[in-house]
Structure formats: structure tokens, C-alpha cells
Amino acid sequence: MGTAFAIDFIPVDSYGRSAPWNWRVVVATERPEGFFGFGATVVAPGGGAVVIVHDGEDDHEARRSQLTLISYMAGQAQRIQRGASAIAGNHVVIALGDGGPFVLIAHLRKDSVRVGVGDVVEAGQVLGQVGNSGNSTQPHVHVQVTDSTQWSGAQAVPIAFETPDGIELPGESQIIYVS
Numbered sequence: 001m002g003t004a005f006a007i008d009f010i011p012v013d014s015y016g017r018s019a020p021w022n023w024r025v026v027v028a029t030e031r032p033e034g035f036f037g038f039g040a041t042v043v044a045p046g047g048g049a050v051v052i053v054h055d056g057e058d059d060h061e062a063r064r065s066q067l068t069l070i071s072y073m074a075g076q077a078q079r080i081q082r083g084a085s086a087i088a089g090n091h092v093v094i095a096l097g098d099g100g101p102f103v104l105i106a107h108l109r110k111d112s113v114r115v116g117v118g119d120v121v122e123a124g125q126v127l128g129q130v131g132n133s134g135n136s137t138q139p140h141v142h143v144q145v146t147d148s149t150q151w152s153g154a155q156a157v158p159i160a161f162e163t164p165d166g167i168e169l170p171g172e173s174q175i176i177y178v179s
Contacts (some may be wrong), residue, residue, distance in 0.1 A: 002154035003075035006168060009038025011130060016093055017137055019062070028066050029061035032132040038109070038139040040130045044094060044121045045103055045143060050091035052149060054085050055113040057133040064138060073138060084151055088142070089134020092127050093149060101157045102149050106142040107134050 007136060010018050019025075019035040032038045038059075048112035080085040080118050088106035095102055109131030127173060132139045160167045 002146040002156050003144055005158045006142060006156070007159055008140050008142050011035070011040055012142040016142075019064070022085040025064050027065055027067055027148045029063055029065070030138075032059050032139050035062060035132075035139040037130045038132065039112075040142055041085060042105060042108060042127050042130055044123055044125045044127055045105070046094065046096050047122045048094040048103070048120070050115050050117055050119045050121060051102065052091070053106070053113055053115060053117050053131075055090045055111060055128075057085060057089045057110060059110050059132045059139075060136075062132055062138040076100065076135070085134070087135045089136060090128070090131060091131055091134070094121060096145075099145055100149075101145050102147070102148070102154075104142070104144050106144075107131055107136040107140060109133070114118070137143050154168035 012018050013036050016038065018031065024030045027106060072119065088104065090105040090108040091104060092108070092113060092115060093102050093104050105127060108127070109129040112129035112131065114126050114128055121127070130139050130141055136137060136142075145157040145159055147157060148154040158169060160169050
């Protein structure tokens with residue numbers, strides 16, 4: 001499955017919160033603009049050729065409340081039927097080499113994508129902004145690497161990060177500090 005090694009990057013504050021606590025957290029949806037990471041710059045994790053770009057999906061209300069997640073989950077089948085854009089929202093796919101692997105960067109903010117199909121990007125180049133489009137319950141960026149862009153049959157590729165201590169494979173729920 002193509003999402004096996006996927007990572008969701010959720011910007012948080014120094015207390016590990018994605019947004020300030022308020023009464024809406026318990027019973028209602030929240031505006032994505034209230035989240036710390038919404039609108040933050042998203043950069044290319046590696047260099048390569050842009051092979052897919054999709055922009056124009058609305059950023060929807062965020063859902064931290066268990067009550068609001070019930071109705072959201074009820075709509076999951078409909079999102080799947082609508083296809084990749086309904087799941088990934090606004091997204092960019094970069095081929096790291098001829099024929100792959102392919103990096104999907106998903107859930108970008110509406111109208112924030114700054115690259116087009118055929119562009120050659122370098123690691124660190126601005127792609128867009130953190131959003132809440134597609135199959136997303138709160139503003140974050142979903143990153144996955146696969147061997148194909150035929151999503152239904154794509155195989156996942158592990159994601160590693162260069163750190164001062166060498167190459168690191170992040171663990172489940174690991175907090176990664178960036179400056």
C-alpha cells in the first residue's frame with residue numbers, strides 16, 4: 001500500500017498543540033486559520049521534476065472534536081469515490097528521478113501552489129502552504145513516497161531524513177523539531 005510509510009507533519013507550538021484550546025475543540029468544527037501551521041511555507045523535500053499538480057480545492061473546517069469526526073467519517077466513502085483529488089486535496093507530486101520514486105505532498109492550502117507540471121525543483125524550494133484540503137481533519141502536510149503514481153497499486157518507499165547525527169527514520173508519533 002502506498003501510504004505505508006507516509007508521514008503527516010502537523011505544526012505545533014512549544015506545548016505540542018496544533019491550535020489553542022477553546023470550547024470548539026469539544027463540540028464543534030474550527031476555522032483552519034486558528035491553527036498554528038495553517039499557511040506556513042511548505043518546501044520540496046527533494047529535487048526532481050514536478051509531474052502532478054492539483055490546486056483549487058477548498059480548505060474546510062478542522063475537526064478535533066470527537067463529535068464532529070463522526071459526520072466526517074460518514075463522508076469518507078464519498079471522498080474515496082471522488083478520487084485522488086478528494087483524498088489528497090491540493091497537492092504536488094515530484095519525481096525524484098526518471099521513473100521515480102515519487103513524492104506526494106498533500107493537503108496544501110487553496111491557491112497556494114507555486115509550481116507547475118514540468119518544473120524542475122530543488123530541495124528546499126517553496127511549493128505552497130500548509131492547508132486543510134482533501135481528507136484532512138486539521139491543517140497539516142501529508143508526505144509519502146511511492147514507486148508509481150498509479151495510486152491504487154503503488155508501493156510505499158520508506159522516508160528518511162538527514163540529521164546532524166546521520167540518516168534517521170522517524171518513529172510513530174515522533175516530534176521532529178525544525179528551525
